[in-house]
Amino acid sequence: MTAPEEVPTDERLVSATLSGDDEAFGELVRRHKRKVFSIVARHAGSTHEQDDICQEIFIKVYQNLGQYRSDAPFEHWVSKIAVNACYDTLRKHSRRQKEVPLEDVEFALCDPSSEEIPSNEAWEILRHALAKLRPEDRLVITLLNLEEKSIREVSALTGWSESNVKVRAFRARNQLKKILEGNHGK
Amino acid sequence: MESDPKDAKLDMLFTAARKAELYPLEREYGFETRVMARIRAERESQRSFLLWEWRLIPFFVSLIIFLGIWTYASESRPTIDLSALTHSGNEEAVLTAYLAGE
Numbered sequence: 001m002t003a004p005e006e007v008p009t010d011e012r013l014v015s016a017t018l019s020g021d022d023e024a025f026g027e028l029v030r031r032h033k034r035k036v037f038s039i040v041a042r043h044a045g046s047t048h049e050q051d052d053i054c055q056e057i058f059i060k061v062y063q064n065l066g067q068y069r070s071d072a073p074f075e076h077w078v079s080k081i082a083v084n085a086c087y088d089t090l091r092k093h094s095r096r097q098k099e100v101p102l103e104d105v106e107f108a109l110c111d112p113s114s115e116e117i118p119s120n121e122a123w124e125i126l127r128h129a130l131a132k133l134r135p136e137d138r139l140v141i142t143l144l145n146l147e148e149k150s151i152r153e154v155s156a157l158t159g160w161s162e163s164n165v166k167v168r169a170f171r172a173r174n175q176l177k178k179i180l181e182g183n184h185g186k
Numbered sequence: 187m188e189s190d191p192k193d194a195k196l197d198m199l200f201t202a203a204r205k206a207e208l209y210p211l212e213r214e215y216g217f218e219t220r221v222m223a224r225i226r227a228e229r230e231s232q233r234s235f236l237l238w239e240w241r242l243i244p245f246f247v248s249l250i251i252f253l254g255i256w257t258y259a260s261e262s263r264p265t266i267d268l269s270a271l272t273h274s275g276n277e278e279a280v281l282t283a284y285l286a287g288e
Contacts, residue, residue: 022222029218041208050209051217058221059228122202145200177192 010074017065025065029058032075036082042142043086045093057085076156083143083157090135129179137172144169 008016008024010031016024036054044050060081068077117125126146130138143149143157144165151169155162 022226025225026218026222029221033214033217037209037214047209047213051213054217055221055224059225062225117199117202119202119205120207122199123206123208126199126203145197146204148204173193173196177196180196181192 011070014065014068014070014074017062025062028061028074032078033058035075036078039079039082039147040086042146043139044089049089053085053089057082060085080157083139087135087139087158090138094135125180129176132179133172133175136168137175140165140168141172141176145173 008027010028013024013028017028033054036057037050040050040053040057044053057078061078064081068074130141133141139158140154143154144151149157151162151165154160154165154169158165160168
């Protein structure tokens with residue numbers, strides 16, 4: 001009977017990649033692509049753009065692999081690069097996103113009914129409203145409320161202090177409520 | 187403390203949005219192949235740039251040698267400048283020599 005094949009750890013794949021093994025990096029991409037896709041999908045616009053950003057992220061990961069220190073899980077390191085890439089994209093497109101019309105989005109924030117909203121519809125409403133926020137506010141809301149990260153995790157991912165994250169989250173949430181209310185009033 | 191109904195509604199919106207399908211799973215198909223192809227292409231373009239740099243070395247070396255030779259040759263060439271001679275204080279001797287046809 002043959003022993004089950006040992007699954008190489010991320011750290012081992014990183015060192016194999018650094019020694020010139022492309023297959024090892026392919027395996028790293030295979031393992032972490034879903035995580036990167038889910039981060040990018042909350043921030044970027046079109047599917048084409050999302051695919052491009054995901055590719056850019058992994059190219060950045062490949063180019064900076066030598067800087068990875070195995071004191072933190074590889075997934076956290078990749079997530080940090082992904083979040084930074086998304087933030088850069090948001091900043092780049094912030095002017096264009098402000099022009100996104102909200103006319104077709106309807107959501108009654110004051111309506112006391114607890115009727116469940118279909119998930120895709122809820123995401124569409126939020127996507128349009130988030131596009132009206134400043135890039136850093138959008139990032140903090142996405143990470144805290146949609147990806148359910150803790151304040152500490154957001155702080156680690158963005159490099160902002162925990163108090164800064166809290167202040168930004170509070171301000172962004174109020175801003176988001178105003179946007180949704182304003183939209184309903186129209 | 188009374189909680190804001192707007193906050194509760196917003197949280198409901200977040201909860202629903204979290205369940206949304208953000209991208210079709212088939213988009214992941216072949217993604218690693220695309221990434222590796224881009225990495226190889228970038229590596230290749232970088233390699234060809236380096237190759238060009240090496241190919242251009244003989245050209246620049248020969249250019250430097252040519253410029254060196256040219257500078258050396260132009261410096262060592264003897265100059266016969268009559269105006270320089272007239273300005274150096276022996277105008278009379280030059281004029282006499284000229285008129286005498288020497």
